[in-house]
Amino acid sequence: MNKDVKNAEENRTNKKEMSRRSFLLGSTALAATAGVLAATAIPGVAKAAELGYKVNYEKGKPGQWSMLKPEADYGGISVNYVNNNKEWLGSTQIVGEIPRLRQYDGGFNRALRNELGPKAKYGILSFDFRRYPLATGTATVQNNLVTLCEGKPAQDKLPIPDPEKMSMNIKDVAYFLNADEVGIGLTPEFAPWETMVTDKPGMIAGKPYEEVCKPNVVSAATHPYTICVSVDKHLETFLGSTGYDGIANSQSNRATMILSGIVTSIAAYIRALGYEAVASHQGKEYVIIPPVAIASGLGEQPRVPxxxxxxxxxxxxxIACVSTNLPLAPDKPIEFGAKDFCRVCKKCAQTCPAQAISYDDDEIVHNGYKRWDFNLDACIHFRAENEEGVCCAQCMKVCPWNSKEDSWFHKAGITIGASGRTSANLLVKIDDMFGYGTEVIPRFKWWLEWPELYKIKIPTNN
Ligand code: SF4
Ligand code: SF4
Known part of the structure; x- marks a missing residue:
């Protein structure tokens, strides 16, 4: 080997060794932390420290959201950080004991058991098959990632000396994997289903509850933190859709296709660190999504619960999530005036073809907490039985918060939280004047329609 090349090679090796050594040695504080962790009685952590595993922790700035996205993006709206306790989950008031629910009793599952009639049952069964071929395509990934939701953690836990830094890293991982938003919350006790449906075909065939359900492996005690990830359903597609077309289901499936990859990857990452992690996505949900999303600071419960x-x-x-016992620093729920705005707005209620959404000013008590009344069966009937399209999502389309980030609404909305009813009234009127949410912009209609397939076929032996 030529002498210069050899020298350069040696220099490179030395540099590599130096940086690897300084990385491994880390700071004295790090070594001390590892020592403290090694001295604790947590068996996996002690073993990992003995093996010399270290994590390259550099503390982020206080309050820094993540390295890739230093601040959460609220579109310019001012946000307050509020409580997650026995009385409040964000802006949702808890007034009694909230029971843990059985997945078996969920609306779509009741429909699959024929409790809402054969048209709803076969409408739902054909959501992702035949009625809209693109829905079949976009559902493929989530359906195949169901088996990756659970898994065994690595035997030895890597030490996590700084949960805040670990939280930042988890957010970075989520953004790196294509998340639009991410937050971490303390798991509310009532959010994990009490029991899970494990045999859907058996349930559809009418087998008894005990045969098709089993206790949930996720609870707030075993998985105290929930990492919630959100993916936008695609603004332009909403601008081109009417609700009476084929695309609604594929909009959800597309977001879930991305989400199921993100949350199963994060869960596998956490298990490789040696901690418990279970992913929930539309294909298989261990937790009820709205309460964990609110706990993670991803929003407030609107009129459509x-x-x-x-x-x-x-x-x-x-929204999809990962339930875990990885030591993390949870975020707080947010409050930006959505409840006050919903009290006045009611655009979703006026638009809903099933009239499932309440027009009431005030919330009611439901299962131990306050929310606006909602006729879930009416919504399911319409979504499952709509033969002028597949599914619905019109409430989502008209909601003024569902807007471009730089829209007039969001600019005006900066003051919404602080200014109460009068400004909310005015904003809804202006929003109506512009026709926002109700307009259909033809240049955004990129997808194909298959109206001849939308008719629901009910087998004669049903
Ligand atoms: S999805 Fe459709 S039917 Fe259901 S609440 Fe929204 S607008 Fe109404
Ligand atoms: S449309 Fe109006 S009332 Fe309905 S959820 Fe959105 S802001 Fe609330």
Missing amino acids: QGVAHPRLGFRHM
């Missing part, structure tokens, strides 16, 4: 209104996205987004 299945949604979580984010200040920038409205509820035009899908």
Whole structure:
């Protein structure tokens, strides 16, 4: 080897060794932290420290959201950080004991068991098959990632000396994997389903509850933190859609296709660190999404209680999550005036073809907490049985929060939280004047329609 090349080679090796050594040695503080962790009685952590595993922790600036996105993006809206306790989950008031629910009793599952009639049952069964071929395509990934939701953690836990820094890293990982928003919350006790449906075909075939369900592996005690990830359902597609077309289901499936990859990857990453992690996405959900999303600071519960209104996205987004015992520093729920705004707005109620959404000014008590009344069965009937399209999502389309980030609404909305009813009234009137949310912009209609497939076929032996 030529002498210069050899020298350069040696220099490179030395540099590599130096940086690897300084990386491994880290700071004295790091070594001390590892020592403290090694001295604790947590078996996996002690073993990892003995093996010499170290994590390259550099503390972020206080309050820094992540390295890739130093501040959460609320679209310019001012946000208050509020409580997650026995009385409040963000702006949702808890007034009694909230029971843990059985997945078996969820609306779509009741429909699959034929409790809402054969048209709803076969409408839902054909959501992702035949009625809209692109929905079949976009559902493929989530359906195949169901088996990756759970897994065994690595035997030895890597030490996590700084949960705040770890939280920042988890957010960076989520953004790196294509998340639009991410937050971390303390898991509310009532959010994980009490029991899970594990045999859907058996349930559709009418097998008894005990045969098709089993206890949930996720609870607030075993998985105290929830990492929630949100993906926008695609503004332009909403601008081109009417609700009476084929695309609504594929909008959800597309977001879930991205989300299921993100949350199963984050769960596998956390398990490789040696901690428990279970991913929930539309294909398989271990937790009820709205409460964990609110706990993670992704929004407030709006008039449509299945949604979580984010200040920038409205509820035009899908959310998936990871339940974990990885030591993390949870975020707080946010409050930006959505409840006050919903009290006045009611655009979703006026638009809903099923009249499922309440027009009431005030919330009611439901299952131990306050929310606006909602006729879930009416919504499911319409979504499942709509033969002029597939599914719905019109409430999502008209919501003024579902707006472009630089829209007039968001600019005006900066003051919404602070100014109460009068300004909310005025904003809704202006929004109506512009026809925002109700307009259909033909140049954004890029997808194909297959109206001949939208008719629901009910087998004669049903
Ligand atoms: S999805 Fe459609 S039917 Fe259901 S609440 Fe929204 S607008 Fe109404
Ligand atoms: S449309 Fe209006 S009332 Fe309905 S969720 Fe959105 S802001 Fe609230």
